[in-house]
Amino acid sequence: MKLAVDAMGGDRAPQVIVEGALSAVQTWKDLEIVLVGDEQRIQPFLKAGHSRIHIRHTKEWITAEDEPVKSIRRKKEASMVLCGEMVKNGEAEALISAGNTGALMATALLIVGRMAGIERPALASILPTLAGKSVMLLDSGANMDASPQHLLDYAEMGYLYMNRVQHIDKPRIGLLNVGTEAAKGNQLTKQAYPLLEASDRIRFVGNIEARDLVSGEVDVVVCDGFIGNVVLKFYEGIGSGLLRELKSTFLANWRTKLGALLVKQEFKRMQKKFDYAEYGGAPMLGIEGICIKAHGSSNARAIHNAIGQAYECVKGNVVETIRELKHMGDDEPK
Amino acid sequence: MKLAVDAMGGDRAPQVIVEGALSAVQTWKDLEIVLVGDEQRIQPFLKAGHSRIHIRHTKEWITAEDEPVKSIRRKKEASMVLCGEMVKNGEAEALISAGNTGALMATALLIVGRMAGIERPALASILPTLAGKSVMLLDSGANMDASPQHLLDYAEMGYLYMNRVQHIDKPRIGLLNVGTEAAKGNQLTKQAYPLLEASDRIRFVGNIEARDLVSGEVDVVVCDGFIGNVVLKFYEGIGSGLLRELKSTFLANWRTKLGALLVKQEFKRMQKKFDYAEYGGAPMLGIEGICIKAHGSSNARAIHNAIGQAYECVKGNVVETIRELKHMGDDEPK
Numbered sequence: 001m002k003l004a005v006d007a008m009g010g011d012r013a014p015q016v017i018v019e020g021a022l023s024a025v026q027t028w029k030d031l032e033i034v035l036v037g038d039e040q041r042i043q044p045f046l047k048a049g050h051s052r053i054h055i056r057h058t059k060e061w062i063t064a065e066d067e068p069v070k071s072i073r074r075k076k077e078a079s080m081v082l083c084g085e086m087v088k089n090g091e092a093e094a095l096i097s098a099g100n101t102g103a104l105m106a107t108a109l110l111i112v113g114r115m116a117g118i119e120r121p122a123l124a125s126i127l128p129t130l131a132g133k134s135v136m137l138l139d140s141g142a143n144m145d146a147s148p149q150h151l152l153d154y155a156e157m158g159y160l161y162m163n164r165v166q167h168i169d170k171p172r173i174g175l176l177n178v179g180t181e182a183a184k185g186n187q188l189t190k191q192a193y194p195l196l197e198a199s200d201r202i203r204f205v206g207n208i209e210a211r212d213l214v215s216g217e218v219d220v221v222v223c224d225g226f227i228g229n230v231v232l233k234f235y236e237g238i239g240s241g242l243l244r245e246l247k248s249t250f251l252a253n254w255r256t257k258l259g260a261l262l263v264k265q266e267f268k269r270m271q272k273k274f275d276y277a278e279y280g281g282a283p284m285l286g287i288e289g290i291c292i293k294a295h296g297s298s299n300a301r302a303i304h305n306a307i308g309q310a311y312e313c314v315k316g317n318v319v320e321t322i323r324e325l326k327h328m329g330d331d332e333p334k
Numbered sequence: 335m336k337l338a339v340d341a342m343g344g345d346r347a348p349q350v351i352v353e354g355a356l357s358a359v360q361t362w363k364d365l366e367i368v369l370v371g372d373e374q375r376i377q378p379f380l381k382a383g384h385s386r387i388h389i390r391h392t393k394e395w396i397t398a399e400d401e402p403v404k405s406i407r408r409k410k411e412a413s414m415v416l417c418g419e420m421v422k423n424g425e426a427e428a429l430i431s432a433g434n435t436g437a438l439m440a441t442a443l444l445i446v447g448r449m450a451g452i453e454r455p456a457l458a459s460i461l462p463t464l465a466g467k468s469v470m471l472l473d474s475g476a477n478m479d480a481s482p483q484h485l486l487d488y489a490e491m492g493y494l495y496m497n498r499v500q501h502i503d504k505p506r507i508g509l510l511n512v513g514t515e516a517a518k519g520n521q522l523t524k525q526a527y528p529l530l531e532a533s534d535r536i537r538f539v540g541n542i543e544a545r546d547l548v549s550g551e552v553d554v555v556v557c558d559g560f561i562g563n564v565v566l567k568f569y570e571g572i573g574s575g576l577l578r579e580l581k582s583t584f585l586a587n588w589r590t591k592l593g594a595l596l597v598k599q600e601f602k603r604m605q606k607k608f609d610y611a612e613y614g615g616a617p618m619l620g621i622e623g624i625c626i627k628a629h630g631s632s633n634a635r636a637i638h639n640a641i642g643q644a645y646e647c648v649k650g651n652v653v654e655t656i657r658e659l660k661h662m663g664d665d666e667p668k
Binding site for chain 2: 235
């Protein structure tokens with residue numbers, strides 16, 4: 001299996017990207033990786049190299065500040081764009097990038113291509129929960145406004161993903177809402193609820209409140225991309241904020257420093273539960289190929305896990321399964 | 335100044351309500367409180383009583399399970415309903431309740447009454463930030479769907495509230511969004527942005543991302559009531575979840591228990607920063623009277639602070655000021 005990895009995307013590229021790739025080929029023995037980027041900048045981290053890691057050289061890449069759609073149109077040789085083309089042409093089975101999220105969504109949509117039958121592909125973020133397992137939140141920012149039908153598409157794609165990639169038997173799907181009663185919510189959720197309830201392709205467990213998003217009661221949470229993105233950023237903001245707060249509490253004086261020393265080990269274990277690096281990246285679902293967005297501040301372990309996630313997506317035939325789902329839909333009486 | 339306090343609302347009523355009232359009349363010397371509720375259940379906590387605390391007896395109250403609009407119509411003698419009528423009739427200058435949120439919003443709207451010119455009153459929650467001060471989030475759940483004009487109303491009301499009650503000079507108003515650029519967001523925020531920017535009655539500082547909600551960069555955040563309620567519940571859910579997680583980390587073994595002992599004092603100080611009890615309740619803005627929703631799980635200190643908040647609202651002429659704002663609007667050329 002050959003995967004295309006954008007070596008130039010993310011805050012710590014190319015170093016952590018190369019290190020993550022090196023570690024990934026150790027873990028998955030039938031994996032080949034094409035690192036797309038500046039050979040001169042990649043090579044120092046690749047050291048002796050690896051027989052299953054190749055470089056596709058380019059001098060262009062997309063930065064965090066680049067305007068998404070414009071940049072992928074103008075920078076024809078950008079590493080992310082080349083990764084997209086490799087997936088489109090069948091040279092690679094998936095692409096992984098820690099670069100500009102908007103540009104990656106544009107690459108997925110405009111270069112790899114939207115799947116027929118899916119009007120709005122969704123960005124599906126995988127979040128840690130207090131229960132120590134992950135929950136998929138989609139759409140987490142691909143489309144700001146959604147229709148009830150879009151939410152149903154998200155639910156069906158999320159269900160298949162969690163089943164095929166995370167091997168969850170009958171994943172539980174929740175609709176993000178302000179209360180658990182069916183009649184609760186805004187226009188969108190009130191209309192989406194009966195559609196989700198009527199679908200026999202998913203296991204809809206009803207509305208869930210935001211507090212249950214982190215309790216691990218469901219496997220997939222669907223919502224429009226505006227609220228999904230707000231919730232995602234809020235989660236990251238609170239998480240990192242509280243962590244900073246705790247750290248400064250531990251550093252207050254000699255007593256607290258000694259206290260910190262005593263709880264260090266258990267505290268690290270708790271932190272690990274919330275470490276995004278353990279959970280892989282965010283797949284774009286509804287695309288004619290696997291596109292994984294790794295976190296911009298990914299370390300090598302996060303890149304390793306995002307590559308592993310792409311590997312599982314390919315093994316689990318995620319794209320084909322979602323495509324079949326939509327064809328099944330075409331045959332059904334309307 | 336006379337305030338009506340619903341003695342029967344909240345998880346720990348009437349005990350903490352009575353205790354909060356007793357402590358409030360100690361703090362504010364020109365304050366009289368009418369405790370509305372079951373005299374027999376109130377009296378034991380009132381002990382010797384206080385010359386500025388009165389009881390208005392009733393045998394009826396609204397429970398957390400009651401359907402909001404139905405219950406306030408059917409339970410004519412419910413403590414919360416009587417509080418609303420006292421404000422309506424001028425017998426009290428404000429009402430405070432820790433009871434059923436939906437029923438309190440219905441009481442505010444249908445009994446106290448909506449203010450002319452405000453199409454949609456908003457529930458305004460006061461949240462702690464990492465910076466150690468509070469931020470007002472509105473609408474946090476009164477109206478699920480909002481128009482751009484509603485968001486402008488929220489911004490103007492929030493601005494006046496923070497200025498008059500929290501004495502902030504030129505409070506900074508942010509629009510909750512997925513990015514800081516003006517063109518970001520969904521249909522609603524894209525249309526609301528220019529309205530907010532054009533208003534010379536507020537200090538609009540632009541879009542803010544959810545992560546900055548807790549960083550203390552703005553004083554007021556406006557959004558529709560659906561997303562506001564989701565964010566509010568998410569904040570509470572993560573906060574209490576992480577706290578539980580930390581506590582169990584501290585209890586893991588003898589080493590961590592000793593460590594916990596050493597950081598206890600500083601940890602409590604940090605916790606206090608995030609204690610909703612310190613921040614008062616959520617005022618309903620756009621109502622012809624002061625209505626404060628205290629947290630359902632309020633302790634006596636939270637009730638004391640919610641009463642103090644109502645006191646400041648009356649002193650600050652919040653209702654009159656918002657009413658004048660809308661009249662000013664009527665005179666302006668359209």
